[in-house]
Amino acid sequence: MARDLTGIVIFALAVIALTLLLSSGVWLNALMMTLYAALLALAWNLLGGFGGQFSFGHALFFGTGAYASAVAQVTHGINAWAALALAIVAAAAVGAFVGAPAFRYGLKGSYFALVTLAFAEVFRILALSAGFTGGGVGMMLPLNESIANLQFGSRKGYVALMLGCVVAALATTAWLRHSRFGARLQAVRDNEDAARAVGVDPYRIKLGATIASAAFMGAAGALYLQVFQYIDPGIAFGPHVSVEALVGAIVGGMGTLWGPVLGAALLHALGEATRNLFGQLPGLNLVIYGSVLVVIVLFMPRGLAGLGDLRRSERGGRNG
Amino acid sequence: MADALLELTSVSVAFGGLRAVQDVSLRLMPGTLGALIGPNGAGKTTLFALISGFLKPDTGRVVFDGHDITGQAPHLNARRGLSRTFQIVQPFAAQTVRENIAVATHLHEPRRVAALAEAERVAARVGLAAQLDKPAADLTVSARKRLELARALATRPKLLLLDEVLAGLNPQEVAEMIPVVKAIAAGGITVLMIEHVMQAVMHLAQHVWVLAQGQLIAEGSPAAVTRDPRVIEAYLGHGAAARLQAA
Numbered sequence: 001m002a003r004d005l006t007g008i009v010i011f012a013l014a015v016i017a018l019t020l021l022l023s024s025g026v027w028l029n030a031l032m033m034t035l036y037a038a039l040l041a042l043a044w045n046l047l048g049g050f051g052g053q054f055s056f057g058h059a060l061f062f063g064t065g066a067y068a069s070a071v072a073q074v075t076h077g078i079n080a081w082a083a084l085a086l087a088i089v090a091a092a093a094v095g096a097f098v099g100a101p102a103f104r105y106g107l108k109g110s111y112f113a114l115v116t117l118a119f120a121e122v123f124r125i126l127a128l129s130a131g132f133t134g135g136g137v138g139m140m141l142p143l144n145e146s147i148a149n150l151q152f153g154s155r156k157g158y159v160a161l162m163l164g165c166v167v168a169a170l171a172t173t174a175w176l177r178h179s180r181f182g183a184r185l186q187a188v189r190d191n192e193d194a195a196r197a198v199g200v201d202p203y204r205i206k207l208g209a210t211i212a213s214a215a216f217m218g219a220a221g222a223l224y225l226q227v228f229q230y231i232d233p234g235i236a237f238g239p240h241v242s243v244e245a246l247v248g249a250i251v252g253g254m255g256t257l258w259g260p261v262l263g264a265a266l267l268h269a270l271g272e273a274t275r276n277l278f279g280q281l282p283g284l285n286l287v288i289y290g291s292v293l294v295v296i297v298l299f300m301p302r303g304l305a306g307l308g309d310l311r312r313s314e315r316g317g318r319n320g
Numbered sequence: 321m322a323d324a325l326l327e328l329t330s331v332s333v334a335f336g337g338l339r340a341v342q343d344v345s346l347r348l349m350p351g352t353l354g355a356l357i358g359p360n361g362a363g364k365t366t367l368f369a370l371i372s373g374f375l376k377p378d379t380g381r382v383v384f385d386g387h388d389i390t391g392q393a394p395h396l397n398a399r400r401g402l403s404r405t406f407q408i409v410q411p412f413a414a415q416t417v418r419e420n421i422a423v424a425t426h427l428h429e430p431r432r433v434a435a436l437a438e439a440e441r442v443a444a445r446v447g448l449a450a451q452l453d454k455p456a457a458d459l460t461v462s463a464r465k466r467l468e469l470a471r472a473l474a475t476r477p478k479l480l481l482l483d484e485v486l487a488g489l490n491p492q493e494v495a496e497m498i499p500v501v502k503a504i505a506a507g508g509i510t511v512l513m514i515e516h517v518m519q520a521v522m523h524l525a526q527h528v529w530v531l532a533q534g535q536l537i538a539e540g541s542p543a544a545v546t547r548d549p550r551v552i553e554a555y556l557g558h559g560a561a562a563r564l565q566a567a
Contacts, residue, residue: 001432180426180435187423190412197372197406198424198475199398255414 004174004257011261012167019159028155032227034268035162036220040241041248041260042169043216048246049254050176051209052189056113057120058217058245060098061091063127063236065218066225070139071132080150084222091218092211099210103203108192117242124237138232141225150226158227165223166261169216173257185209186255217245240286247289251296253303262304267292323386325350325479325510326402331370331380340366342534343380348479348527353505354512355525355542359555363534364514365407368481372404373397385478398427401478405468405485407514411456417443418452420467424474442474446500462493466500473504480504482513486520498523518546530554 015035022028040062047053068090072083098119107115127133145151152158176182187195188202195202225231235241244267252263270292271285278284300306324347331344341363348354356364369375371382376391383389384402394404412420421439422432429435443449446466451459456467465485472480485501486494498520505511505524515521521528521542528545530538532554538545545551549561556564 178432180430180432183419183423183426183432183435186415187412190414191410193374193394194406194410194412194471195423196374196394197398197404197410198471199395199427200423201393201395 001174001178004177005171007257008167008170008174011170012163015159015163019156019163025155028159030268030272032155032159032162034265035159035166036223036227037244037248037264037268038261039162039166039169039216039220039223040245041252041264042166042173043213043220044245045249045254045256045260046169046172046176046216047206047209047213049249049256049259050173050182050189051185051206053206053210054109054113054246055116055213055242056239056246057116057118057242058213059237059239059241060116060120060123061095061214061217062221062224062241062245063120063123063231063233064094064214065091065221066231066236067127067133067139067221068218069222069225070141070231073141074139075132079148080226081148084150084219084226087222088215088218091221092215095211095214096207099207103206103210117239120237120239120242124233127233127237133233136233138230138235141229141231143229151229158223161223161226165216165219170257170261172212172216177257181205181208189255243286243289247293251292251303253305256303256305259303259305266304323350324348324383325385326371326512327381327383328371329381329383331367331377331382333366333370333375333377339534341370341377344531344534344536345380346529346536346539348510348512350478350510351508352510352526353501353524354527354529355521356512356514356529356531357516357518357521357545358531361533362531362554364531365483366534367531368404368483368514372402372481398475398477401476402481403472403475403477403479404481405472405483407483407487409461409464409468411459411464411467413457414455416453416455417448417459417463417467417470420456421470421474424471427475439470439474442470445473445503446470447496461488462497465489465497469500469504473509477509479510479512482511482515484514484516486515486517494520522546 018031044058048055065087069083069087072078072086073080102112102115128136145153176185184200184205187200188205192202248264248267249260251267253259267289270288274284274288296303326348328344328346331341333341344367358364370377373392373394381388381390385400389397412423418436418439421442422435425435425438425442429438440452443452446469448463448466448470451463459467469485486497489497494517501524525542528539528542529536530545530551537550537554538548552561552564
């Protein structure tokens with residue numbers, strides 16, 4: 001645990017130092033978006049990587065967070081910080097709402113993936129047709145730069161915000177690696193019957209992981225809204241966010257601490273590089289994600305973080 | 321008569337037309353080591369699943385330690401002190417031996433460090449102390465069986481259901497495992513074991529139940545049961561007992 005926490009502190013200090021050194025808006029933007037992608041991947045990893053429950057519809061929680069914050073701020077005039085807290089709570093509640101029936105009736109593997117996908121689509125259609133979400137027009141957040149409003153003149157403010165959330169997600173992941181809850185979650189992932197035989201209640205454990213995972217996705221959704229000041233049903237509940245979250249975690253290494261950060265950084269770098277090479281072709285980054293995913297699953301099933309483990313065990317060290 | 325630790329009353333379950341367990345009643349006294357034997361497909365593992373809560377009986381009652389636990393979820397039974405191993409070993413393959421056992425020690429120990437330390441002590445009891453840091457996937461068959469046993473033991477059970485912990489072991493490994501099981505029973509844990517290795521049954525069990533085609537056909541001391549003509553016929557076919565007598 002101490003080693004994980006030291007690593008997280010070093011990571012945070014490095015990002016802060018980088019932010020202070022960088023002055024170009026392009027690079028700060030890249031850093032912010034990488035942290036944002038890392039947050040999505042870390043959130044997905046809590047449930048998918050440590051719990052073995054593969055969600056294809058994590059946009060459900062992302063969109064819930066984004067819309068909860070937007071409706072709170074725009075319609076009800078609630079302060080942006082309170083709206084962020086509300087977004088997290090709303091996403092966690094939706095996590096419980098979807099997780100409870102799915103796990104109660106023992107949905108696993110592709111069935112669970114399909115249920116999450118279906119719920120995300122249902123929410124997208126609801127957001128399109130409901131009145132309070134603004135329908136297909138989406139919702140605009142009025143520009144009003146101040147810390148109290150959670151809107152910053154410089155990208156540095158958003159980098160700090162994203163970093164705070166990423167550090168919280170990393171700390172939660174580290175806790176999973178060194179706690180009873182985490183041990184039980186990984187036991188359920190590896191063999192549910194064996195876990196039940198030694199006193200683990202898979203329902204409660206999976207539900208808890210879903211709620212935690214959803215809460216971080218909700219935070220990501222609310223932060224997205226703060227950065228871009230606009231949300232519509234396609235952005236919020238569409239497949240793009242779901243794919244970005246799961247590909248980042250799988251490419252980086254499921255069930256590891258740093259894998260999702262590595263995966264998100266690699267994918268973001270690739271996305272930027274191709275954008276410079278081929279221009280703004282819509283959907284090109286999804287093609288890249290798909291190709292990288294195929295290569296990783298074929299040749300590095302344990303992801304980028306798995307490479308480090310492999311090297312260590314070859315040198316005779318022990319995994320951990 | 322003293323109170324039984326485990327009491328089954330007319331337990332039955334059917335899968336479609338197959339009556340896997342029919343009207344089974346048995347009483348296991350605390351502090352004893354019982355064995356459940358019978359030909360392949362007799363319903364022994366199904367009966368274990370019914371006791372431990374992985375399956376729900378259609379009819380009948382399971383009473384454990386004075387509580388009706390019929391159809392109660394396995395994790396609740398484990399908390400009450402009823403633990404089982406699996407015939408087909410079920411390790412948490414990606415995790416080390418220590419981590420595997422710690423999942424079970426966590427049942428009574430919320431702190432991670434203490435749970436890992438207790439896992440080491442349990443590993444020593446079953447002879448796994450040297451392999452604590454090995455991933456479960458890298459263990460030999462014999463070590464995996466020991467890991468099954470260790471995980472069940474780590475829940476601090478009152479009753480341990482052992483499903484063929486000796487199956488697949490060579491004679492040398494069986495000889496090494498028998499004292500381990502014996503020590504567990506001597507430590508005060510009541511044991512009910514499914515076993516095909518008769519050497520072990522004769523050696524360990526105080527009371528034997530024989531299951532054939534879902535029904536209990538005999539019970540008694542190991543020596544008495546193996547002489548029982550109904551048992552011989554169940555294993556060797558109709559008329560076998562008579563032929564053996566003649567020979």
